Amino acid sequence: MxxxxxxxxxxxxxxxxxxxxxxxxxxxxxxxxxxxxxxxxxxxxxxxxxxxxxxxxxxxxxxxxxxxxxxxxxxxxxxxxxxxxxxxxxxxxxxxxxxxxxxxxxxxxxxxxxxxxxxxxxxxxxxxxxxxxxxxxxxxxxxxxxxxxxxxxxxxxxxxxxxxxxxxxxxxxxxxxxxxxxxxxxxxxxxxxxxxxxxxxxxxxxxxxxxxxxxxxxxxMIDRPHRYTITSSDNRSLASALVADGSTAGVSIDGDVLRVQASEFLRFAALLPRVARDADVRLLQVTPSDESLESVFSYLVESSSRASSRTSSRTPARATASPATRERS
Missing domain, CATH: 3.40.50.300 (P-loop containing nucleotide triphosphate hydrolases)
Structure with a gap:
């Protein structure tokens, strides 16, 4: 050993x-x-x-x-x-x-x-x-x-x-x-x-x-906020339906596309088709806009820093920050 x-x-x-x-x-x-x-x-x-x-x-x-x-x-x-x-x-x-x-x-x-x-x-x-x-x-x-x-x-x-x-x-x-x-x-x-x-x-x-x-x-990594770019047959109706459903953390219309931030990846993936169907909107394209590894790992650092700020212990918890991360500006 x-x-x-x-x-x-x-x-x-x-x-x-x-x-x-x-x-x-x-x-x-x-x-x-x-x-x-x-x-x-x-x-x-x-x-x-x-x-x-x-x-x-x-x-x-x-x-x-x-x-x-x-x-x-x-x-x-x-x-x-x-x-x-x-x-x-x-x-x-x-x-x-x-x-x-x-x-x-x-x-x-x-x-x-x-x-x-x-x-x-x-x-x-x-x-x-x-x-x-x-x-x-x-x-x-x-x-x-x-x-x-x-x-x-x-x-x-x-x-x-x-x-x-x-x-x-x-x-x-x-x-x-x-x-x-x-x-x-x-x-x-x-x-x-x-x-x-x-x-x-x-x-x-x-x-x-x-x-x-x-x-x-x-x-x-799965539960982190996810951002999507969506095109549909009626972006305004879909945006209104998503806001009313409460399945997103943010929705905005940018030209011909809808930009969405989902707070829970798995829940949003299941709800988006249903919300679109109920609003009688056809989904044309759904594209993740922040799926790079750098984006994923940056979220981990931020999540770990937030977790460590809530504890006075110097010993890292499982899946939490190391002391080095706690000093990150």
């Missing part, structure tokens, strides 16, 4: 703050690191893997500082988002080189086991440069697993994988989590995290936005 701890950790590059005062604990099982592109996920993983020092704060593994601690590499396996492979080597040579760097007693046997684990033995004698992106991801995974690590750090591991490869990796990670290994993987796609993770850590703009069970965070 291994536990990673990030304590009041920041990392900046010149004037750019990539990670801002993040505190989180990653224990055994599968944890999803969720956030939009550019949120700071890769920087966090690089600090957890010992590739980057924190500019402030500490990153530890079972109490031992990770930066400049060679011993932690016996425990940690890491797969970065960048391909970072030697294309002139075969898959078997690439994984064996990793086994040799770890000083394993039988690097050939270890490499074979790792390639077998990721279903790459059929392609092990081909050069890595001939692999597809999905195959490169798998051979990188084999390299990370060759020394049988207790901690596995994965940065966007599903990038470039076809559906069959994705299913295989999902099952592999589930097995590792069930064995008690500490698995942290990053993604900007909620559905990937939902399939695997029992615990989710959300980062937005370098800050820790939310922490908790994925079901609770999913509920926050």
């Amino acid at each position: 291994a536990t990673l701890q990030i304590d009041a950790c920041s990392r900046w590059f010149g004037n750019v703050v990539a990670v801002n005062d993040v505190t989180m604990t990653v224990g055994p099982g599968i944890t999803g690191l969720l956030g939009p592109n550019g949120a700071g996920k890769s920087t966090l993983i690089h600090m957890l893997g010992g590739f980057l020092p924190p500019s402030a704060g500490t990153v530890t593994l079972d109490g031992a500082t990770i930066w400049k601690n060679q011993e932690v590499y016996r425990t940690i396996g890491i797969v970065t988002e960048r391909e970072a492979t030697y294309d002139f080597l075969t898959g078997k040579q690439f994984v064996r080189a990793s086994a040799e760097l770890h000083g394993l007693a039988d690097p050939g046997a270890a490499a074979h086991r790792a390639l077998e684990t990721v279903a790459m033995t059929d392609a092990q004698d081909r050069k890595v440069g001939e692999y597809s992106k999905g195959m490169k991801q798998r051979v990188k995974m084999a390299s990370a697993l060759v020394h049988d690590p207790a901690v596995l750090l994965l940065d966007e591991p599903f990038n470039g994988m076809d559906p069959r490869q994705r299913l295989h990796l999902i099952e592999l990670l589930r097995d590792m989590g069930a064995e008690g290994r500490t698995v942290l993987f990053s993604s900007h796609i909620l559905e990937e995290v939902e399939l695997l993770a029992h615990q989710i850590e959300v980062v937005v703009s370098g800050r820790h936005a939310a922490s908790g069970d994925y079901r609770e965070i999913r509920r926050l």
